[in-house]
Each structure stands twice: as C-alpha cells, then as structure tokens.
Amino acid sequence: xxxxxxxxxEVKKPGASVRVSCKASxxxxxxxxxxxxxxxxxxxxxxxGRISPYNGxxxxxxxxxxxxxxxxxxxxxxxxxxxxxxxxxxxxxYYCARDLGFAELSLGFWGQGTLVTVx
Amino acid sequence: EIVxxxxxxxxxxxxxxxxxxxxxxxxxxxxxxxxxxxxxxxLAPRLLIYGASSxxxxxxxxxxxxxxxxxxxxxxxxxxxxxxxxxxxxxxxFSPETFGQGTKVEI
Numbered sequence: 001x002x003x004x005x006x007x008x009x010e011v012k013k014p015g016a017s018v019r020v021s022c023k024a025s026x027x028x029x030x031x032x033x034x035x036x037x038x039x040x041x042x043x044x045x046x047x048x049g050r051i052s053p054y055n056g057x058x059x060x061x062x063x064x065x066x067x068x069x070x071x072x073x074x075x076x077x078x079x080x081x082x083x084x085x086x087x088x089x090x091x092x093x094y095y096c097a098r099d100l101g102f103a104e105l106s107l108g109f110w111g112q113g114t115l116v117t118v119x
Numbered sequence: 120e121i122v123x124x125x126x127x128x129x130x131x132x133x134x135x136x137x138x139x140x141x142x143x144x145x146x147x148x149x150x151x152x153x154x155x156x157x158x159x160x161x162l163a164p165r166l167l168i169y170g171a172s173s174x175x176x177x178x179x180x181x182x183x184x185x186x187x188x189x190x191x192x193x194x195x196x197x198x199x200x201x202x203x204x205x206x207x208x209x210x211x212x213f214s215p216e217t218f219g220q221g222t223k224v225e226i
Contacts (some may be wrong), residue, residue, distance in 0.1 A: 035216070037164075045156075045164065045207055045218040059214040062120070095163055105211040106154035106169035113163055 002026040004096055004111035009077060011117045012086050020114045022079045022096030029077040030054045032099040035107055036081045038092040047094075051079065086118045121146050123208050125219035140196040140222045142208035147169065147188045153210030155184055158221075159204045167206075168193060195224070217220045 007021040022034065025074040036048040051070040058070050069082045079096055093113045100108030122145040142153070151173040157166040166175040168184035171191060181196045195202055203226050207215055208219040 037218075044218070045158075045209075047216045047218060050132075050216070055205070057225075059216075061215045075205045097164075100166065100169055105152065105167060105216075106166055106175075107156070107164070108166050108169070108175060110163040110165070 002098065002109045004098060004109055006094075006111040006114045008087075009115040009117070013118065014087055014118055016086050017084045018086060018116050020083075020094050020096075020116065022080045022081075022111050024077045024079070024098065029072075030074055031102060033105070034070075034072070034079045035069075035097045035099075037095045037097060037107070039095070040089070040092045041091075046056060048081070050095075053079070084118075086116075088118050090116065090118060091118045092116060120215050121148065121210050121213055121217050123210060123217055123219035125222045126179070127222060128183065128220075129223045129225060132198055133226065134198050134200055134225075136198050138193075138198060138202075138224050140193040140195075140206055140224075142156070142186075142191040142193070142209060142219050146190045146213075147160065148191075148210045150187050151209055153184075153186070154189050154209045154211065155182075156201075156207045157204050159201075164207065182188060192222050198224070198226075 005104045030053045033052045034051045037084035052056045053072040067084045094110040098109040100106045126141045153171045155168040158164040171182040205221045
C-alpha cells in the first residue's frame with residue numbers, strides 16, 4: 001500500500017532554513033503529484049504548494065512563494081520541501097500528501113507529519 | 120484565491136445523532152474538485168469524500184457529501200464516538216488550492 005514517511009522533527013532559529021523530506025513507497029512515484037500542507041498549533045490546514053515528479057512543475061501559495069522550494073528525487077522516490085528565512089509563525093506540523101489517483105487531485109495519502117519549531 | 124467558509128465553527132451533538140456541515144465557496148467550484156477531510160486529535164488528516172460525493176476507500180456509508188457551485192454539504196448520520204473530530208473542506212480546482220477553516224464536531 002502507499003506509504004509516505006517524513007523526516008524527523010526539527011528545531012530552528014529565526015532566519016534559518018529547514019528541509020523536510022517525504023519518502024514514498026507502494027506505487028509509481030512519478031505518476032502522482034505531491035502536496036505540502038502545514039498546520040500551526042491549534043489552527044487549521046494551510047496549503048503550501050504542489051509538485052509533479054513527472055515534470056517538476058510546481059505551484060506555490062502566494063504568501064510562501066518567495067521562501068519555499070519543493071523538489072523531488074525520482075531515484076529515491078523522495079519529495080523535499082525547503083523553507084527559508086524562518087520566522088516564529090512558521091512553527092507548525094508539516095505534512096506531505098499524495099494525490100488519490102491519476103487526475104484525482106484530492107489528497108488520498110498523508111505522511112505522519114514533521115514538527116518544525118522556530119525558536 | 121477561492122475562500123471556503125465552513126459553518127458552523129463547532130457542532131455539539133450526541134452519539135447517534137446526525138451532523139450537517141456546510142462549506143461555502145467565494146466562487147463556483149467544480150464538483151470534481153471539492154473534497155472533505157477528517158482530522159482526529161494528534162493525527163494527520165484523512166480523506167473522506169472526493170468529487171463532492173464519492174466516499175474514499177474504507178469510509179463508512181454514514182458519511183455522505185452533496186452540493187454544487189458554491190454550496191457543499193457533508194452529512195454524518197448516526198454519529199459514532201470516533202466521528203467526533205474536526206472536518207475540513209478543500210477545493211483543488213484552482214491554484215492556490217484552499218481549505219476551509221474547519222468545523223469541530225464535539226460531544
């Protein structure tokens with residue numbers, strides 16, 4: 001079955017950068033897009049962006065466009081999310097998620113989450 | 120961007136009752152691009168409904184979705200103890216994709 005395994009929790013200082021990884025298994029990696037969603041403590045879900053491993057195309061949330069980069073490594077079936085110039089309000093649980101199916105963009109599979117603390 | 124407004128913010132119900140959750144979009148959204156997720160405390164969200172009304176694999180039939188255009192509804196009939204959680208709608212038809220702010224269903 002499809003599994004998404006994310007990297008461990010991180011603690012970063014303001015102004016630093018963080019990289020969160022998400023390793024996929026159980027299906028053909030390049031066939032589906034991946035999305036990053038974050039959730040600040042006690043808050044709702046925030047869509048950060050989407051990447052297609054097939055062609056590398058990305059779409060980012062306008063408020064994060066200048067600080068976020070999403071990439072993929074097809075050789076290891078891993079998706080990466082880099083966030084720069086960290087601020088205290090970037091403290092959140094970061095989730096990667098995969099499309100449910102071909103041309104079905106709902107997020108059918110989720111990683112376990114990676115807590116990023118900026119302090 | 121499309122703003123999704125969920126109501127009510129909190130729904131206080133008892134097991135066995137039914138819940139009706141609303142998701143209103145600031146612009147028309149294609150039915151094929153409207154999804155609902157459930158999030159229990161401490162866990163990642165889980166897809167419940169995609170395409171406005173199709174249940175994801177393993178989702179019980181007490182969950183149903185309906186609606187079109189700007190108004191969508193998630194109905195939970197016969198609430199079970201494990202259904203008390205936060206529910207989010209999401210549109211994935213236009214970038215940036217967006218989530219509603221969530222509805223908490225509490226006992």
